[in-house]
Amino acid sequence: MDTTRNTVLGAWMAEHGYSSNSLADAVNRALERLTGRSGGLDGSSVRDWKAGRVQWPKSATRRALEDVTGLPAVALGFVPRGRSSSAPAPPQQEDPDMKRRTLVGGIAAAAATAVAPRTASPRRLGMSDVGRLQMRFAEIIASDQQHGGQLGIEQRAAALADEALNLQNAGRATQRVRNSLYASAAAFRSSAMWAAIDGRRYDSAKAHMREAQSLAEMSGDQAIKFRIWSHAGTMYRHMGRPADALAANDVARNLHLTRRDPLFACLGHARQAATLGLTGDATGVQHALGHAEDALERADAGLTRPVWMTGVRDGSELETLALAAHLRLGNFAQAEAHAHRSLTLLRPQMRRDHAINTARLAAAQLGQGDVELAVTTVMKVPADIAAQHARVTRMLREFGTALHATAPYSTAVRTWTEHAATWTTTA
The missing domain is CATH 1.10.260 (434 Repressor (Amino-terminal Domain))
Known part of the structure; x- marks a missing residue:
C-alpha cells in the first residue's frame, strides 16, 4: 500500500x-x-x-x-x-464523452484545489483574521479601563462587531473560524453593552445585549455567554431591579464553564453578592463572598483566559464587588477594608475603577462619621473622570447629598462644595 x-x-x-x-x-x-x-x-x-x-x-x-x-x-x-496518489489515472479511449468528462473533471479538480493563480475564488478566512480582531478587542478593553462609559467607546465597539460580521461574508472559512468570528462579534457587542451600562444609557445597553446574546449562541463560546449574562446582571442591579439581576446572574453562574474554571465561578458569586447587598440579604452576601473566595483559591493561575478577566485573576474584582455589597448593607467598616484592598490591587491603567472605588471609600468613611477624612478621600477622584463618567458623577453627587445630611454646617461641606464646582462646570 x-x-x-x-x-x-x-x-x-x-x-x-x-x-x-x-x-x-x-x-x-x-x-x-x-x-x-x-x-x-x-x-x-x-x-x-x-x-x-x-x-x-x-x-x-x-x-x-x-x-x-x-x-x-x-x-x-x-x-x-x-487512484494513485502520485500519478493521474491513465487515459482510456479518446471518444467525445470521455473528453468531456475529462475536461469537466479537470476543471472541478482545479476549482477544488484552487492552485491556479488566475482562479477567481473567494478569499480564505483564517485564524489570523480572528487574531487581528482580538487585538482590536484588547484595545477596546484598554479604553474601557481608562475612561469607561463613553459614547465613543460604545460606538467603536459596535462598529467592530459589524466588521467581524461582515468578514463572515468575505470568503470561505472553516466552522472553527466562523464560530470564532461570531464570538468576536459577540465580544465587541458585549463591550458596547458594557459602555452603555457604565454611561447609564440603559435602552442602548438592552439593545446591545439582545444582539450580543444572539451572536454568542451562534458562536457556542461559553466565556462570552458568561460575560453577556453577567453584564446583564450588573445592568439590572444598576437599574434597581434586583430580581432580574439575580436571574441574569444565575444564567451566567449555571454555565458549565463555571464548573470547569473556578475563576468564572468566582466572578459569578461575587456579582451575586453585590446584588444581594442591594436586597439587604446580609447572610446571602456572606455566603456568596465565601464561595467566591474559595473559587479564587482553587483557580489555576496558569490558564489562558479572556483579557477582560484580568481583574478577576488578580483579586481586584472580588474586592470591588465585596466593597459594593457591604456598602449597600451599611457595613461601613468592612466596606472600607475592601476598598483599601481593591485600590491596592487595581492596576494603574484601570482609572475608571480607581475613581469608582475611591468614591466608595469616601462613602464608607463618611458612614463611619469620618467627615474630614471622607472629603479628603473623595477629592482624589480625578476631575476629568468626575466630569465625564456618568456613574462616577452620580456617585459624587450622592456623596455630596450624604455629606450635607451628616455635617450640614461643617467646613468640610464648604470645602467639598468649592471643589465640586471645579468639575460640575465642565460636566
Missing part, C-alpha cells in the same frame, strides 16, 4: 491552528450533527490521515471533515480509492 504522507492536510492544519486531537474532536462533533451519533475518531485517526495510512476516509467522515474545513476531501490531499 502506498503510504505517501498527506502534506496538504498537514499544511492546512498548521495554518488553521489544529492539532491532531482538536481536529478529531471537531470532526466528531460534525459527525454527530450529520448522523446523530458521536464519532469515534481520536488523534491517532488524524495522524493516520497525515501519514498516508488512510488515504480515503469513510463517506460520513469525509462529509464531516468537509464541513469542518470548508473544502472537498480531494483538496485536502486525500486520494479516492483506485
Whole structure:
C-alpha cells in the first residue's frame, strides 16, 4: 500500500491552528450533527490521515471533515480509492464523452484545489483574521479601563462587531473560524453593552445585549455567554431591579464553564453578592463572598483566559464587588477594608475603577462619621473622570447629598462644595 504522507492536510492544519486531537474532536462533533451519533475518531485517526495510512476516509467522515474545513476531501490531499496518489489515472479511449468528462473533471479538480493563480475564488478566512480582531478587542478593553462609559467607546465597539460580521461574508472559512468570528462579534457587542451600562444609557445597553446574546449562541463560546449574562446582571442591579439581576446572574453562574474554571465561578458569586447587598440579604452576601473566595483559591493561575478577566485573576474584582455589597448593607467598616484592598490591587491603567472605588471609600468613611477624612478621600477622584463618567458623577453627587445630611454646617461641606464646582462646570 502506498503510504505517501498527506502534506496538504498537514499544511492546512498548521495554518488553521489544529492539532491532531482538536481536529478529531471537531470532526466528531460534525459527525454527530450529520448522523446523530458521536464519532469515534481520536488523534491517532488524524495522524493516520497525515501519514498516508488512510488515504480515503469513510463517506460520513469525509462529509464531516468537509464541513469542518470548508473544502472537498480531494483538496485536502486525500486520494479516492483506485487512484494513485502520485500519478493521474491513465487515459482510456479518446471518444467525445470521455473528453468531456475529462475536461469537466479537470476543471472541478482545479476549482477544488484552487492552485491556479488566475482562479477567481473567494478569499480564505483564517485564524489570523480572528487574531487581528482580538487585538482590536484588547484595545477596546484598554479604553474601557481608562475612561469607561463613553459614547465613543460604545460606538467603536459596535462598529467592530459589524466588521467581524461582515468578514463572515468575505470568503470561505472553516466552522472553527466562523464560530470564532461570531464570538468576536459577540465580544465587541458585549463591550458596547458594557459602555452603555457604565454611561447609564440603559435602552442602548438592552439593545446591545439582545444582539450580543444572539451572536454568542451562534458562536457556542461559553466565556462570552458568561460575560453577556453577567453584564446583564450588573445592568439590572444598576437599574434597581434586583430580581432580574439575580436571574441574569444565575444564567451566567449555571454555565458549565463555571464548573470547569473556578475563576468564572468566582466572578459569578461575587456579582451575586453585590446584588444581594442591594436586597439587604446580609447572610446571602456572606455566603456568596465565601464561595467566591474559595473559587479564587482553587483557580489555576496558569490558564489562558479572556483579557477582560484580568481583574478577576488578580483579586481586584472580588474586592470591588465585596466593597459594593457591604456598602449597600451599611457595613461601613468592612466596606472600607475592601476598598483599601481593591485600590491596592487595581492596576494603574484601570482609572475608571480607581475613581469608582475611591468614591466608595469616601462613602464608607463618611458612614463611619469620618467627615474630614471622607472629603479628603473623595477629592482624589480625578476631575476629568468626575466630569465625564456618568456613574462616577452620580456617585459624587450622592456623596455630596450624604455629606450635607451628616455635617450640614461643617467646613468640610464648604470645602467639598468649592471643589465640586471645579468639575460640575465642565460636566
